[in-house]
Amino acid sequence: MENKLSDDHARRVREMFARISPRYDLLNHLLSANIDRRWRRAVVEKLRSWLPANALVLDIACGTGDLSIEIFENFEAKVIGVDFCRPMLELAARKTDRLDLVEGDALRLPFVDDTFDGVTIGFGLRNVSSIEDGLSELRRVLRPNGWAAILEFSEPVAPGLRALVAVYYARLLPWIGGFLSGSRAAYTYLPDSISRFPNQQTLASMMRNAGFEEVSFQNLTAGVAALHVGRK
Numbered sequence: 001m002e003n004k005l006s007d008d009h010a011r012r013v014r015e016m017f018a019r020i021s022p023r024y025d026l027l028n029h030l031l032s033a034n035i036d037r038r039w040r041r042a043v044v045e046k047l048r049s050w051l052p053a054n055a056l057v058l059d060i061a062c063g064t065g066d067l068s069i070e071i072f073e074n075f076e077a078k079v080i081g082v083d084f085c086r087p088m089l090e091l092a093a094r095k096t097d098r099l100d101l102v103e104g105d106a107l108r109l110p111f112v113d114d115t116f117d118g119v120t121i122g123f124g125l126r127n128v129s130s131i132e133d134g135l136s137e138l139r140r141v142l143r144p145n146g147w148a149a150i151l152e153f154s155e156p157v158a159p160g161l162r163a164l165v166a167v168y169y170a171r172l173l174p175w176i177g178g179f180l181s182g183s184r185a186a187y188t189y190l191p192d193s194i195s196r197f198p199n200q201q202t203l204a205s206m207m208r209n210a211g212f213e214e215v216s217f218q219n220l221t222a223g224v225a226a227l228h229v230g231r232k
């Protein structure tokens with residue numbers, strides 16, 4: 001029964017991203033006023049301190065590849081992007097031929113244990129049917145002492161900003177996103193999934209429970225997003 005529910009969830013998410021894929025990048029940059037680029041660069045800055053030369057990095061839920069590209073443009077790293085939505089991967093493939101793209105599920109990664117020096121996931125963990133399972137699968141493929149970086153929407157730290165962002169999510173986002181992508185449902189799902197996602201402290205403790213060490217997080221844009229890191 002549980003398997004069926006998570007399969008249904010995965011199918012719905014995959015179909016939703018397939019539908020909005022042609023407009024995904026445009027909407028990302030537009031709806032975040034380009035701040036999403038700065039958030040992905042924050043991941044790169046964090047990786048700088050711990051990624052070895054010629055590192056092997058896995059970018060889970062890579063979508064159209066923006067975070068993966070940001071990583072290999074900044075490091076001597078081999079980056080593999082994995083995503084379960086083929087139309088998103090096709091768009092990533094059009095942007096670069098330096099990225100190895102693999103069609104696969106974040107909850108059943110097609111890699112053996114202890115493989116990657118670093119694993120990233122940008123705006124992907126919120127979409128998996130079980131965050132706990134996503135974290136443990138992510139950790140499984142990380143080599144011992146390797147680092148994970150999780151970029152995700154989070155809880156704005158100032159009450160005023162929190163209220164403002166809530167209005168933006170509830171009123172503007174479904175309307176603009178729906179109009180430009182043709183899928184209002186996708187841009188209603190976005191704020192819903194953000195509101196269900198654990199806040200900074202809860203995600204940090206879920207990472208600890210999944211076995212990560214030296215877990216910490218950094219708020220981005222006053223907590224609108226957050227970058228969590230942890231070591232295996």
Ligand SMILES: C[S@@+](CC[C@H](N)C(=O)[O-])C[C@H]1O[C@@H](n2cnc3c(N)ncnc32)[C@H](O)[C@@H]1O
Nearest residue numbers: 017061062063083084085088105106122123127
């Ligand atoms: C919001 S997009 C993020 C894409 C990219 N990381 C970025 O920063 O723009 C979420 C991506 O997660 C993928 N995704 C969601 N659930 C997944 C799962 N269980 N396995 C693999 N990919 C998944 C979707 O197909 C989509 O491409």
